[in-house]
Amino acid sequence: MATDSWAQAVDAQEAAAESVSLNLRNTKDKAAQSLLNKLIRSNLVQNTNQVEVLQKDPNSPLYSVKSFEELRLKPQLLQGVYGMGFNRPSKIQETALPMMLAEPPQNLIAQSQSGTGKTAAFVLAMLSHVDPNKKYPQCLCVSPTYELALQTGKVIEQMGSYYPEVRLMYAIRGNKLARGMKLQEQIVIGTPGTMLDWCGKLRFFDPKKIKVFVLDEADVMIATQGHQDQSIRIQRLLPPTCQMLLFSATFEESVWNFAQRIVPDPNIIKLKREEETLDTIKQYYVLCNSKEEKFQALCNIYGAITIAQAMIFCHTRKTAGWLAGELSREGHQVALLSGEMQVEQRAAVIERFRDGKEKVLVTTNVCARGIDVEQVSVVINFDLPVDKDGNPDNETYLHRIGRTGRFGKRGLAINMVDSRMSMNILNRIQEHFSKKIEKLDTDDLDEIEKIAS
Numbered sequence: 001m002a003t004d005s006w007a008q009a010v011d012a013q014e015a016a017a018e019s020v021s022l023n024l025r026n027t028k029d030k031a032a033q034s035l036l037n038k039l040i041r042s043n044l045v046q047n048t049n050q051v052e053v054l055q056k057d058p059n060s061p062l063y064s065v066k067s068f069e070e071l072r073l074k075p076q077l078l079q080g081v082y083g084m085g086f087n088r089p090s091k092i093q094e095t096a097l098p099m100m101l102a103e104p105p106q107n108l109i110a111q112s113q114s115g116t117g118k119t120a121a122f123v124l125a126m127l128s129h130v131d132p133n134k135k136y137p138q139c140l141c142v143s144p145t146y147e148l149a150l151q152t153g154k155v156i157e158q159m160g161s162y163y164p165e166v167r168l169m170y171a172i173r174g175n176k177l178a179r180g181m182k183l184q185e186q187i188v189i190g191t192p193g194t195m196l197d198w199c200g201k202l203r204f205f206d207p208k209k210i211k212v213f214v215l216d217e218a219d220v221m222i223a224t225q226g227h228q229d230q231s232i233r234i235q236r237l238l239p240p241t242c243q244m245l246l247f248s249a250t251f252e253e254s255v256w257n258f259a260q261r262i263v264p265d266p267n268i269i270k271l272k273r274e275e276e277t278l279d280t281i282k283q284y285y286v287l288c289n290s291k292e293e294k295f296q297a298l299c300n301i302y303g304a305i306t307i308a309q310a311m312i313f314c315h316t317r318k319t320a321g322w323l324a325g326e327l328s329r330e331g332h333q334v335a336l337l338s339g340e341m342q343v344e345q346r347a348a349v350i351e352r353f354r355d356g357k358e359k360v361l362v363t364t365n366v367c368a369r370g371i372d373v374e375q376v377s378v379v380i381n382f383d384l385p386v387d388k389d390g391n392p393d394n395e396t397y398l399h400r401i402g403r404t405g406r407f408g409k410r411g412l413a414i415n416m417v418d419s420r421m422s423m424n425i426l427n428r429i430q431e432h433f434s435k436k437i438e439k440l441d442t443d444d445l446d447e448i449e450k451i452a453s
């Protein structure tokens with residue numbers, strides 16, 4: 001082989017290796033994002049859009065319920081639902097629950113943004129279909145990662161807390177069972193690989209006795225190499241009478257193709273994402289000359305108004321670390337979310353922040369991408385969001401600061417500007433949304449106090 005072509009081959013190989021590792025990172029990010037979103041959220045995401053329904057049999061009547069009583073749930077389950085503080089079904093649950101609880105069982109593909117009540121819906125369906133007197137697995141639920149499986153498991157345990165006869169088993173790495181063992185739990189939740197081993201070669205239970213199969217977070221699932229195949233192989237072991245349910249936060253072509261392979265003759269429910277707006281948000285900018293001045297401005301703001309909880313975005317990990325250190329020295333309880341942290345560490349940080357143990361969360365743009373911060377009333381862009389070419393990242397700006405529809409609480413956003421370039425970015429963001437961003441003089445205490453009123 002000539003030297004040149006050898007060099008080209010090495011280049012090509014390296015490029016391929018890089019794209020594989022990038023893909024791996026994307027996959028991990030998707031799962032991590034989904035987990036962090038679940039952890040930071042304490043409430044249902046409200047949605048005013050209409051659900052779109054495509055019925056397998058368009059002539060059959062479409063039921064939708066406005067109360068949990070209408071579903072004729074077992075009393076223990078109704079108690080579980082109310083015990084979780086749910087008063088009435090969410091938008092997606094109004095239509096999905098009657099379909100999932102119908103006799104004979106119907107298959108369902110449902111898509112709605114995260115936080116709209118999908119998990120709660122399928123957990124209720126699984127618990128309703130289980131026969132507690134039969135001591136073997138009857139419902140399977142597969143999740144893309146160990147952490148997401150544990151999270152859904154918690155919901156099953158919580159909703160089933162008045163129904164102790166129903167038991168749950170986790171098919172996840174590290175949960176090693178003795179060979180030849182037969183499971184007695186009625187619900188098994190886990191990741192596709194372990195689940196396939198358990199019902200395939202290890203035969204810890206009989207897949208032919210499964211009545212409900214749930215595939216959660218299909219969009220995250222297909223981003224992981226191998227998960228798609230494993231899920232399909234599990235599905236093939238199940239009886240044709242088994243109810244198949246698939247959930248996803250997004251619905252791109254690839255998810256749709258996968259969904260159709262997993263769920264035969266489905267009913268389909270879609271709920272469009274609620275648009276975010278800046279209408280209920282007061283936006284300001286502060287003019288500074290350096291990061292030290294930006295920090296001083298931040299201290300002045302903290303000195304003048306009471307901020308319950310704030311999220312502060314920085315462009316780099318280094319700035320985020322520096323800022324968190326400075327804020328701690330000033331006596332603030334600060335949490336830092338940084339890219340090098342493992343997902344468990346990030347989850348722990350988010351949980352502490354959600355529980356109010358820390359009042360300020362400092363994070364990099366990358367780390368917090370896609371995380372919903374609805375309950376945080378103050379968002380500070382220590383650095384403005386820009387894309388990799390240095391142009392304003394309007395979408396990220398809106399997602400960080402905006403709130404959804406008429407449910408949006410009032411919010412406060414403060415942007416730190418420290419150069420001509422960042423002023424230009426700010427102006428372009430302002431133009432893009434046609435919403436004025438007011439200047440704030442942080443040396444004037446009276447002026448700062450006014451923004452909080």
Ligand SMILES: Nc1ncnc2c1ncn2[C@@H]1O[C@H](COP(=O)(O)OP(=O)(O)OP(=O)(O)O)[C@@H](O)[C@H]1O
Pocket residue numbers: 034037038041042043044045084085086087088089090093112113114115116117118119120121249
């Ligand atoms: N009917 C309801 N009433 C009030 N709160 C609800 C209701 N259903 C679900 N919730 C709560 O809303 C939050 C989001 O619900 P859930 O996790 O089921 O949404 P999801 O669509 O599955 O989101 P994700 O895709 O992130 O898992 C949870 O805190 C849940 O306890």
